[in-house]
Amino acid sequence: MPSSQANPVLQYIRKVAAEKSLLDLADPELLDQFITQRDETAFAALVRRHGPMVLGLCLRILHNEQDAEDAFQSTFLVFSRQAASLRPHKSLVGWLYSVAYRTAQKARLDAARRRKYEGGTTVAEVADPLAQITVREVHEILDRELTRLPVKFRVPLVLCYLEGLTRDEAAQRLDWPVSLLKSRLEQARERLRVRLTSQGLSLAGIFVASVFHEGTASAAVPPALLVSTVKAGTAVAGGGTAALLVPPSVAALTERVMKAMFMTKLKTATLGLLVLSLLSLGMGLSTQHVRAGKPEGDKGPALERRKGDTVHLPPEMLTKLGIQAAEVKSRAAPEPRVLHLRGSTALDPQRISRVRARFVPFRVLEIGKPDGQDREFRPGDVASKGQVLALVSSLDVSQKKHDLFSALVQLKLDETILERIERAATAVPEIMLLNARRTVEGDHNAIARTLNNLKGWGVSDNDIAAIRQEAREAGANGKPDTEDMRKARLEQWSKVELRAEIAGIIIERNLQQHEVVNDGTGNLFQLANMDQLLILANVSEEDLPSLQALKASERRWTIQTAGGGTPVEGVIDEIGYLIDPNQHTAVVKGHIDNKNHQLRAGQYITATVVLPRPVAEVVLPSSALVEDDHQTFIFIQIDAKKFAYEQRRVLVVRRGKDAVHVRTRLTPEQERQGYQTVRPGEHVVTAGVLELKAILDDLKAAQDR
Secondary structure: OOOOOOOHHHHHHHHHHHHHHHOOOOHHHHHHHHHHHOOHHHHHHHHHHHHHHHHHHHHHHHOOHHHHHHHHHHHHHHHHHHHHHOOOOOOHHHHHHHHHHHHHHHHHHHHHHHHHHHOOOOOOOOOOOOOOHHHHHHHHHHHHHHHHOOHHHHHHHHHHHHOOOOHHHHHHHHOOOHHHHHHHHHHHHHHHHHHHHOOOOOHHHHHHHHOOOOOOOOOOOOHHHHHHHHHHHHHHHOOOOOOOOOOHHHHHHHHHHHHHHHHHHHHHHHHHHHHHHHHHHHHHHHHHHHHHOOOOOOOOOEEEOOOOOEEEOOOHHHHHHOOEEEEOOOOOOOOOOEEEEEEEEEEOHHHEEEEOOOOOOEEEEEEOOOOOOOOOOOOOOEEOOOOEEEEEEOHHHHHHHHHHHHHHHHHHHHHHHHHHHHHOHHHOOHHHHHHHHHHHHHHHHHHHHHHHHHHHOOOOHHHHHHHHHHHHHHHHHOOOOOHHHHHHHHHHHOEEEEEOOOOEEEEEEOOOOOOEEOOOOOOOEEEEOOOEEEEEEEEEOOOHHHHHOOOHHHOEEEEEEOOOOOOEEEEEEEEOOOOOOOOOEEEEEEEEEOOOOOOOOOOEEEEEEEOOOOOOEEEEEHHHOEEEOOEEEEEEEOOOOOOEEEEEEOOEEEEOOOEEEEEOOOOHHHHHOOOOOOOOOOEEEEEOHHHHHHHHHHHHHHHHO
């Protein structure tokens, strides 16, 4: 019987069990076990954990299954060769994302050259769920910008959005407090938003709508690919070669990536020595600048602390940082800004009347006719208030009217009896008097109940008055009804007129002559008063503050239909509070007078709103702004002949696609909050703002230590 060591089934079971026992270990523990023991199961656990993220990134960049798998294997081969240099200070997931991005980019260049020489695509492309080129471009921009973020910001985004961990799980994986992870995640999103906004992209649209679409953030790693990658990576880590375990293309790609990483490290080390020397000189001057308040000439960046912190740069750093500045122009007598809002007309719910029958069943005897016409009412006809829309017959209404008639006749009789008893009060027992009074009171209650039913059913006051009159005549006559008289009354009383409660246009009719209706919940007729129409329009999220700032007297608009015609003046009544997450718009409601019925409900319109002339503001390019912790900063070049840049916190009035409007006049409260102004004639930095901000923050942090 073979031993357990030689049994491949038992070996496989033990290997899987060992991998499962390692899944709860953190990345540093698995990495340490792989480096010190060359443990294949530890390496496999890391590949299983981060492989879907790496493969998903490769697929997004390459759009080809075979090329993506080659880049996947190459990424983990590089990892196995560089593992020892990763501990303890580097985050594995952030490092893997960066290496996978570079590897996939090189693989894409190789694939492009290969197809060029082969004269076409010879490998079947994977079905791409993101077929639209615009979404692919968004993917590329996002992946590129993620690699440019500092590791402390990149790692939370990758864990939460690409590997699908919750915030608690990500914090546990990183051994961070949850509060720190939430803070870093918020800062990362803000930094990414700044970078993406400058390229015309919205962070909400990216994370929610399309970029991390199901199936693109990560991808399931095929078992065969996983096994071969683990075998090759373990062999490389042990000093062997992976040439026999991976295709030649993967081996060649791995060598090119390793060479590129070596060159990058060499350049970084050289640049680091230069920056270190510059910073050391700059730090020596920083104290002097703070003390003297006036910078001396030097070759390193320096910090001058005051209300607006100022960075002094040597001339040779300007080109490297790509810093450019432009003069802030004043706008003489700016024209009023005009908003053009798309929308439609609608019926005013307060001016709609619904005609229903609260009694069923009933039969339709006759449909009403428009004034001066010999035909039935139909949608589009005008009906005046109180006009008969239909005549119907209901046995229930007839019986209820007869109950009212009988109750009125009985009341008359009982009142006569009570009157006679009261006259002979001394000759009759008291109990008889009390019973007579109670009977009259009961008659009044029965009449009240019947009247409530009839009025609830919509029986008119005229019909009720006619029943009262007939009851008085019958009581005065004193003769009992014959059967023929009773039948005649019931037939007459069964008829009910359905009348228009308002003057308006019939927009709905759900009755036919001789039809029997058994449902009392539906609309028989629906009328709308068109003298005033509701306007529903959409305002963009960017223009919403300008619209909200209008005074009540300024909230007016001009309505123009899509087909032309005379513009109509209207009033804005309500600005919605809810923002559509897809369209980034809010609904604006208003009304217009339409007494001549020039407009109809449901027409497409353009609502034009003229905003007041902008005052106390200047226009800056979007590239001049840098966002940090929900604050907006710019840099001003204090002197066009010197390279000193002052940071200012500004108040943004509104934003456009390529420009922002900044306040030039502040209230005392805004000044207390730390806002500053920018004036025409000053020079604002339009390029290199993020680099300036990073240098300023580093100098401040170094000085505060």
